[in-house]
Amino acid sequence: MxxxxxxxxxxxxxxxxxxxxxxxxxxxxxxxxxxxxxxxxxxxxxxxxxxxxxxxxxxxxxxxxxxxxxxxxxxxxxxxxxxxxxxxxxxxxxxxxxxxxxxxxxxxxxxxxxxxxxxxxxxxxxxxxxxxxxxxxxxxxxxxxxxxxxxxxxxxxxxxxxxxxxxxxxxxxxxxxxxxxxxxxxxxxxxxxxxxxxxxxxxxxxxxxxxxxxxxxxxxxxxxxxxxxxxGRQPAPAAAWFYGPWFQTGQPNQVPREQEYVKLLRDADAPVSAAETHMRYLPCGAHTTRREAERARTAAFHAAGLATLTYLQEKICATYPGGFDAARKRDALVGRESGEPYVYPAYLGEETPPSRPMGLIDFTAPRAQELFDLLLRDPVEDGHDGWMEDFGESFPPDGRTADGQTGATAHNS
CATH class of the missing domain: 2.60.40.1760 (glycosyl hydrolase (family 31))
Incomplete structure (x- = not known):
């Protein structure tokens, strides 16, 4: 010593x-x-x-x-x-x-x-x-x-x-x-x-x-x-509207009212660059029966000179086969210690009660990008320019990721 x-x-x-x-x-x-x-x-x-x-x-x-x-x-x-x-x-x-x-x-x-x-x-x-x-x-x-x-x-x-x-x-x-x-x-x-x-x-x-x-x-x-x-630093915007004013069209997804909002804003010479809708492509695939209506909706926004954004969560409803089954097939869901997908009641917002059983996408999984590309295909084909990503705070403390993390580190990362 x-x-x-x-x-x-x-x-x-x-x-x-x-x-x-x-x-x-x-x-x-x-x-x-x-x-x-x-x-x-x-x-x-x-x-x-x-x-x-x-x-x-x-x-x-x-x-x-x-x-x-x-x-x-x-x-x-x-x-x-x-x-x-x-x-x-x-x-x-x-x-x-x-x-x-x-x-x-x-x-x-x-x-x-x-x-x-x-x-x-x-x-x-x-x-x-x-x-x-x-x-x-x-x-x-x-x-x-x-x-x-x-x-x-x-x-x-x-x-x-x-x-x-x-x-x-x-x-x-x-x-x-x-x-x-x-x-x-x-x-x-x-x-x-x-x-x-x-x-x-x-x-x-x-x-x-x-x-x-x-x-x-x-x-x-x-x-x-x-x-x-x-x-890291914020990259240069990929489009001019990124930093322009946005407006939210509201939860009910009522297209006629949305066009009234656009007219009110344009008539008032209010600066606006993008319209953010609440069509929930995720978690439960609310768009699946409304594809043609969504395409008409985005076309109307574009005709008014606006970009259009939609809504996704990082979760998938267990009742949405086009999403949940695809994720499970690719082993791209956050799991429990047993290895089974971690399914829990989570907020949906369009129903009463406003929750359903959901699984969380595991973005560390080898095939997660493949899964997300598949899930994004519909909003892109329907004409949306981007989306709101919601509920990133939902990672459970006892969840497991493909790269070996638990909620202790994965929740905040």
Whole structure:
């Protein structure tokens, strides 16, 4: 241990790191189990087990390979350690990976200034600056007002809704600070940013391993540039109407009323580029007896200079043989542990009661693309230019995918 202490002291750095130069090499203070990641100080690393949280205390081993540091940290549980890798992730970014096999969760704290504002986190309806709260990343119904939640819960699977003000269809475990840095959690498991502390924040994920990146600025715009370099950027639109105003024609699919809406909009010189209908090609094949009517409908929209969108879910009704049987034949449905397709009551919206038994398309299955191409053939042949994809929050927690995932990772990915 004396050698470890000497090595730790050699690579230890001052912990006043909020002014560190962006892109400096990651460092570790092995005696206190504290790190520098980008220009942040990270500390209080801990893992969750059935007996509670166990915090890292000091380094048992530390190795350096160029700019990368590998360490094994002892914890307050003598029988459990945390393996850590610190290192660069391209220009202006550092990565922290911490894991402890068999753990149910990992968390870490990072220092911050008192006057920072915390932006980002994907689509959120409860606020822009999230400082002072706890932000969860879990794909779910939302956001609904408290008085609406009980009603919605009556016809959606329990795992698809969170009774939280920060509930979101498109969460992102991503913090952008006005101080000019960002923190991106790479995990798809459910995670939380605890933004309540005055001089820092915590990051927690329900997994045995955490992968976290700190992106430097110095400006928030520079941080966003580094983020999109890593996670991707919105491609150029394939058609001009993509970014134009849309209007929804309504649930009943009443074609005469739709044309009245078009006339009202045109007479008022209102800008509009696309009409979004609610003909549910999926989940249950509502279009199958209305093919000619759908083609006349899309032709009318096109004649008015509008693109037309229809509606699909990522589920297929068990009573829709043209879809469900085709998916089952191709082994392209999310399964149970037994291997059988995972069928459960899910929202349809056109009937009373508004749900039917459905299966979920497994997009990791080898023949999933073949299946989806088949299912898309009808709306394309009927003249639609695109579609709304709904209910991506429905993956069950105990479902299984062809590539071996469970709901712990597949639900949010």
């Amino acid at each position: 004396a050698d470890v202490a000497r090595l730790s002291s050699l690579i230890a750095v001052c912990l006043c790191l909020l002014g560190a130069v962006p892109g400096e090499a990651a460092e570790i203070d092995g005696e206190r189990a504290r790190f520098t990641v980008g220009d942040r100080t990270a500390h209080s690393l801990a893992v969750r087990t059935p007996s509670g949280w166990h915090t890292a205390t000091k380094a048992e081993t530390v190795e350096r390979d160029g700019a990368t540091i590998r360490a094994r940290l002892a914890t307050t549980d003598p029988a459990r350690a945390i393996d850590v890798v610190l290192g660069p992730d391209g220009e202006g970014a550092e990565r922290l990976v911490a894991q402890s096999p068999g753990a149910a969760g990992v968390r870490v704290a990072l220092d911050a200034w008192r006057d920072e504002r915390y932006l980002g986190f994907g689509e959120r309806s409860n606020g822009v600056d999230q400082r002072g709260g706890v932000v969860e990343s879990y794909v779910g119904e939302g956001t609904y007002q408290p008085e609406e939640r009980q009603v919605i819960s009556g016809f959606v699977p329990p795992w698809s809704i969170r009774w939280r003000d920060d509930a979101s269809y498109f969460p992102m475990p991503w913090l952008l600070s006005t101080a000019g840095y960002g923190v991106l959690l790479d995990n798809s498991e459910t995670s939380r940013f605890d933004l309540r502390p005055a001089t820092g924040f915590g990051v927690e994920v329900d997994s045995a391993a955490m992968s976290l990146r700190v992106l430097s600025g110095p400006r928030p715009a520079d941080v966003l540039r580094r983020l999109t370099e890593r996670v």
